[in-house]
Amino acid sequence: xxxxxxxxxxxxxxTGEKVFLECVQDMDHENMFWYRQDPGLGLRLIYFSYDVxxxxxxxxxxxxxxxxxxxxxxxLILESASTNQTSMYLCASTHSGEYQPQHFGxxxxxxxx
Amino acid sequence: xxxxxxxxxxxxxxEGEFITINCSYSVGISALHxxxxxxxxxxxxxxxxxxxxxxxxxxxxxxxxxxxxxxxHITASHPRDSAVYICAVPVGTSGSRLTFGEGTQLTVNP
Numbered sequence: 001x002x003x004x005x006x007x008x009x010x011x012x013x014x015t016g017e018k019v020f021l022e023c024v025q026d027m028d029h030e031n032m033f034w035y036r037q038d039p040g041l042g043l044r045l046i047y048f049s050y051d052v053x054x055x056x057x058x059x060x061x062x063x064x065x066x067x068x069x070x071x072x073x074x075x076l077i078l079e080s081a082s083t084n085q086t087s088m089y090l091c092a093s094t095h096s097g098e099y100q101p102q103h104f105g106x107x108x109x110x111x112x113x
Numbered sequence: 114x115x116x117x118x119x120x121x122x123x124x125x126x127x128e129g130e131f132i133t134i135n136c137s138y139s140v141g142i143s144a145l146h147x148x149x150x151x152x153x154x155x156x157x158x159x160x161x162x163x164x165x166x167x168x169x170x171x172x173x174x175x176x177x178x179x180x181x182x183x184x185x186h187i188t189a190s191h192p193r194d195s196a197v198y199i200c201a202v203p204v205g206t207s208g209s210r211l212t213f214g215e216g217t218q219l220t221v222n223p
Contacts, residue, residue, distance in 0.1 A: 031209045042199070042214060044213075045211075058210075088154060102146075102158060102209075103158070
């Protein structure tokens with residue numbers, strides 16, 4: 001079974017802090033994604049990566065950056081956390097190409113106080 | 114306007130009822146995804162389909178490419194089917210990036 005592991009289920013941080021969310025997958029997937037999920041808005045793509053050291057902006061990249069130094073790990077960074085970044089964050093991975101299911105982590109519920 | 118529209122947003126059913134969730138999309142696609150999210154957050158992929166119908170246990174997904182419409186049916190619903198059901202379609206050239214509907218919250222009461 002594919003395993004996508006997010007480092008924390010719940011996280012509480014303060015405004016202005018630099019926050020790191022980590023995601024690791026064990027199936028040698030080329031593509032990895034970071035989403036945030038908010039009530040009434042559904043899943044929205046923040047950033048994705050299709051290879052090591054490669055990244056592309058999604059629909060809502062402002063206030064975030066990412067890092068992919070190794071194929072199995074994709075990190076989401078909140079450079080200076082703000083209260084409007086309180087949300088559920090989900091990581092996913094998939095092989096390249098069409099007709100590939102996305103495999104999701106369990107999510108990190110992040111609260112910024 | 115979202116490229117993917119789901120209806121209804123919320124659905125409450127009694128155990129044993131037949132359930133239908135609808136998804137309409139505005140872009141041309143090669144495949145459509147149905148996903149399930151249980152309380153607590155984890156999301157699993159239920160179906161990917163590009164034509165016709167797929168069945169897995171009590172779940173059936175259909176798609177009409179010409180009408181840009183898909184349905185997810187649950188037969189003999191059970192309380193454990195209570196979850197958010199999400200429809201998604203590929204965007205861009207790679208086929209890997211998805212855009213998602215807002216989801217349908219299904220509650221099945223015993």
